[in-house]
Amino acid sequence: MxxxxxxxxxxxxxxxxxxxxxxxxxxxxxxxxxxxxxxxxxxxxxxxxxxxxxxxxxxxxxxxxxxxxxxxxxxxxxxxxxxxxxxxxxxxxxxxxxxxxxxxxxxxxxxxxxxxxxxxxxxxxxxxxxxxxxxxxxxxxxxxxxxxxxxxxxxxxxxxxxxxxxxxxxxxxxxxxxxxxxxEQRGADLANMAQINRLVIQDVSDGVLVLDDTGVIRQFNQQAERLLGSGMQAGRTGLADCNPMLAQSLERWRQGDHSTVKLEVEATRRLVRPRFMPIRSGGGLSGIVVFLEDIERLQSEAQQIKLAALGRLTANIAHEIRNPLGAIGHAAQLLAEEVDSPTGRRLTQIIADNTSRLDRMVREVLELNRRDRAQPVQIRLHDWLISFLDEFRQVERIDMLIVLECPLGAVVRFDEGQLHQVLWNLCRNAWRHGRKDDGSLRLVVAAEAERWVLEVRDDGPGVPPELVSQLFEPFFTTEAKGTGLGLYIAREICAGNDSVLEYIQAPYGACFRISFKAQV
Structure with missing residues (x-):
C-alpha cells in the first residue's frame, strides 16, 4: 500500500x-x-x-x-x-x-x-x-x-x-x-539545550541563580529556593528584593572584591557561601550565574566522610582486639577456678566484668558497617510489634503493661533483623529511664505526611536540653558502663533503610521517633 x-x-x-x-x-x-x-x-x-x-x-x-x-x-x-x-x-x-x-x-x-x-x-x-x-x-x-x-x-x-x-x-x-x-533544527537544538540546562541546574547540589545584566533573576533551581526562601519569580524578582545582603555581595564582586564571604539568610536561617560567574556575550557582560553553597551541607558531608573513615579504622582495630580480649577473658575464668581468697575472686571478677564490657563495645563497633547490608522487606507493624513486645517482656523480665497503639494497615519497608535491633535498644533505654509502671513504655504508630512513624515514649525525666544535640554522637553516654554507640548505631541503621531516627521534645519523658520511607 x-x-x-x-x-x-x-x-x-x-x-x-x-x-x-x-x-x-x-x-x-x-x-x-x-x-x-x-x-x-x-x-x-x-x-x-x-x-x-x-x-x-x-x-x-x-x-x-x-x-x-x-x-x-x-x-x-x-x-x-x-x-x-x-x-x-x-x-x-x-x-x-x-x-x-x-x-x-x-x-x-x-x-x-x-x-x-x-x-x-x-x-x-x-x-x-x-x-x-x-x-x-x-x-x-x-x-x-x-x-x-x-x-x-x-x-x-x-x-x-x-x-x-x-x-x-x-x-x-x-x-x-x-x-x-x-x-527548525536550530530551534530543536536550542530547546534540547534549554531542557538540558534546566535539568543540570535542578540536579546540582548547590543553589543556582541566573541573573541578567540588570540584576533580575531569570532562572533558579529548587535548592536556591530552599536556601533563600520562597517567593522568587523568574523574570520579575530582583536580587536586591530577594536578598539585599546577597545583592551587596554581588556589588562588591563587580567592583573587584572577589573575597569569599559567608552569609546567613534571615528567612531560612541557613548559612550560605556565594560564588559569582560572569556570562559574556559579544564581548560584554550579559548576565551572572550565582552559586550558593550550603555550609551546613558541606559540614555534614565532611562529618560523614570523617565518620566513615573512623568506622573503617575502628572496625579494623576491633578485629585486632577481639582475639586477645577473648584470651584474657578465658584466662580470667581459669584463674577464678584456682583462686580461694576473697581478694583474688574480687580481682578476677573485675577482669571478667571489664572483659565483657570491652567485648560488648567491640561487637557494637563492628555493627557500624551493617547499615550497608540492609535487606528491606515488607513488615506489617501491628502483628510484628505484638510479637516483638512479647519477646522483649520475657527477655527483660518485665511484668508491667507496655502500651501499643498501631493501626492494622501500617506496612513499612525495613530490614527485619535491623528493626529488631533498633527497637530493642530504644525500648530498653526507655524502660531503664522510665518509672517502670504500667504504661511507662509506649509504642505509638501513626501516619504522617504520606509515611508511617513509630514513636517510643517513656515517662522518665527526659533528656536535658543541653545534651540533646549530642545524643547521636558516637561514644557519648551518661552512664558509667555504657559505650555510647547504641543510639549512633541505631540512627545509622535507620539511615541505611531510608528512614530517619530523631529525638522529639515531649511534654514529659523522652520520645524517639522513627520516620519510615514513604510507600510509593
Whole structure:
C-alpha cells in the first residue's frame, strides 16, 4: 500500500494567503472596469464580459477556499488547478482588452512567483510552461483571426519572463526551505539545550541563580529556593528584593572584591557561601550565574566522610582486639577456678566484668558497617510489634503493661533483623529511664505526611536540653558502663533503610521517633 506523504500546515496556510491575493486582484480588476466604464477596456460589451468573467473568477476563488479548508484534493493537484485557472483568466482578460498592448500579460509574473513560493519550487516550471503555452496560443489566435501584423515576439519575450520568474521563485523556494529546515533544527537544538540546562541546574547540589545584566533573576533551581526562601519569580524578582545582603555581595564582586564571604539568610536561617560567574556575550557582560553553597551541607558531608573513615579504622582495630580480649577473658575464668581468697575472686571478677564490657563495645563497633547490608522487606507493624513486645517482656523480665497503639494497615519497608535491633535498644533505654509502671513504655504508630512513624515514649525525666544535640554522637553516654554507640548505631541503621531516627521534645519523658520511607 502506498502512503501519501503528509503536507506541512505551512503549505496550506501559504495557499490560503495566495487565495486572498486572488480576491484582491479580482476586486481590483472589477473596480477598475466599473470606474472607467469601458473607455480603456474597449466597448461596453467587452466590459460586461469582463464583469461576468471576474464574477465567475470570484466564485471559483470561494470554491478554492472551501477546498483549502477541507484540504482536499492533494495539495499540489489543487494548487495546479488554481494556477491553471489563474492563467486562463488572465489570458481571457488579455483577449478582452486587446492582447499584449494593454500590458495585462505582466500579471502572470506575480502569480507564477507566488505559486513557486507556495509550492516550495516543486511545480514552478510546470506552471511556467502552462503560462507560456497559453500565451503562445492566445497570440496565435490573434495572428490568424484579427491582427496578422502582430508577431510572436512579445509572446515569446513574456514566456521567457515567465520561465525566468519561475526559475527565480524556484531558487528562492529552495533557499526558504533550507532556511526553514535550519531554523527548525536550530530551534530543536536550542530547546534540547534549554531542557538540558534546566535539568543540570535542578540536579546540582548547590543553589543556582541566573541573573541578567540588570540584576533580575531569570532562572533558579529548587535548592536556591530552599536556601533563600520562597517567593522568587523568574523574570520579575530582583536580587536586591530577594536578598539585599546577597545583592551587596554581588556589588562588591563587580567592583573587584572577589573575597569569599559567608552569609546567613534571615528567612531560612541557613548559612550560605556565594560564588559569582560572569556570562559574556559579544564581548560584554550579559548576565551572572550565582552559586550558593550550603555550609551546613558541606559540614555534614565532611562529618560523614570523617565518620566513615573512623568506622573503617575502628572496625579494623576491633578485629585486632577481639582475639586477645577473648584470651584474657578465658584466662580470667581459669584463674577464678584456682583462686580461694576473697581478694583474688574480687580481682578476677573485675577482669571478667571489664572483659565483657570491652567485648560488648567491640561487637557494637563492628555493627557500624551493617547499615550497608540492609535487606528491606515488607513488615506489617501491628502483628510484628505484638510479637516483638512479647519477646522483649520475657527477655527483660518485665511484668508491667507496655502500651501499643498501631493501626492494622501500617506496612513499612525495613530490614527485619535491623528493626529488631533498633527497637530493642530504644525500648530498653526507655524502660531503664522510665518509672517502670504500667504504661511507662509506649509504642505509638501513626501516619504522617504520606509515611508511617513509630514513636517510643517513656515517662522518665527526659533528656536535658543541653545534651540533646549530642545524643547521636558516637561514644557519648551518661552512664558509667555504657559505650555510647547504641543510639549512633541505631540512627545509622535507620539511615541505611531510608528512614530517619530523631529525638522529639515531649511534654514529659523522652520520645524517639522513627520516620519510615514513604510507600510509593
Amino acid at each position: 502506498t502512503v501519501t506523504p503528509s503536507v506541512p500546515d505551512a503549505f496550506w496556510r501559504s495557499a490560503s494567503i495566495f487565495n486572498l491575493f486572488r480576491v484582491f486582484v479580482a476586486l481590483g480588476l472589477l473596480g477598475i472596469n466599473l470606474a472607467i466604464e469601458g473607455t480603456i477596456f474597449g466597448s461596453s460589451e467587452a466590459g460586461n464580459q469582463l464583469n461576468i468573467l471576474i464574477g465567475s473568477y470570484l466564485l471559483a476563488i470561494a470554491g478554492y477556499g472551501l477546498l483549502l479548508r477541507r484540504r482536499w484534493p492533494a495539495f499540489h493537484i489543487l494548487l495546479t488547478v488554481q494556477v491553471g485557472a489563474d492563467i486562463a483568466v488572465i489570458v481571457l482578460v488579455m483577449q478582452l482588452v486587446g492582447g499584449f498592448n494593454a500590458g495585462v500579460g505582466m500579471m502572470l509574473l506575480p502569480y507564477l512567483a507566488a505559486a513557486g513560493l507556495v509550492s516550495r519550487g516543486h511545480t514552478t516550471l510546470f506552471h511556467a510552461a502552462l503560462a507560456s503555452i497559453a500565451l503562445l496560443l492566445q497570440q496565435a489566435y490573434f495572428y490568424f483571426s484579427q491582427d496578422t501584423s502582430s508577431g510572436l515576439f512579445p509572446a515569446a519575450m513574456l514566456s521567457i519572463a515567465c520561465f525566468a520568474t519561475a526559475w527565480l521563485a524556484h531558487r528562492l523556494a529552495e533557499y526558504a526551505t533550507a532556511s526553514e529546515q535550519l531554523a
